[in-house]
């Protein structure tokens with residue numbers, strides 16, 4: 407592990423001394439390489455995989471085996487960021503034992519260094535159990551996307567007194583159970599600030615305002631790849647989609663007008679100069 411690698415034991419220092427933590431989703435090795443090169447602290451193999459990569463309506467269909475597969479892909483490209491994997495729907499709700507086994511699979515079979523679990527007071531027992539097994543847990547509270555059917559959509563939580571009180575109780579229960587961080591999704595900024603103040607471990611926000619100890623975004627939203635309108639809390643820091651569309655359109659036109667491949671992109675007769683060598687003198691003869 408390189409000395410600049412992020413580890414859970416560095417979370418507390420970052421909470422006290424900053425700078426704020428950066429977390430970005432990744433679902434494959436090339437994205438993991440980008441996160442590593444950009445100095446992102448935490449790569450999250452989110453169950454958003456279902457919506458972002460699999461094209462599903464919500465996060466519910468993704469399976470533990472799919473999460474394990476994608477966590478492995480991310481691990482293959484990751485150097486530096488902490489690898490966190492989401493526990494998907496029904497991988498932990500049926501029994502603590504099943505949750506324990508599935509969290510263990512993410513660590514043992516896929517290389518996750520921590521797991522993220524949606525839930526509050528009701529998952530405190532599981533969090534305690536995983537922490538005793540030395541599996542670091544990030545608790546995900548506020549808007550919990552798995553509750554899409556109960557909420558009647560993806561809705562901001564904690565706006566009325568009762569819901570606010572419940573989210574604070576959830577935070578306290580998870581902290582007591584031993585979480586290494588709290589992820590706060592889609593709650594009023596003042597509630598994000600309150601939980602950040604009471605929490606000894608870092609809070610990482612997505613739609614939880616500017617006071618949390620870190621921020622997380624979905625990779626495709628962040629780079630401007632997403633075609634749907636972004637949620638209010640997301641920002642596209644890049645404009646990847648038109649760049650990729652232009653590249654594909656240029657490829658199609660070049661094939662159709664026969665300007666691709668050019669002589670430089672074509673193999674010579676045996677003994678001739680390799681086209682790849684002429685582009686990259688250090689490259690292999692391919």
Ligand code: KIV
Nearest residue numbers: 431452453454612622
């Ligand atoms: O699954 C995911 O990508 C997430 C983020 C939105 C935080 O949980």
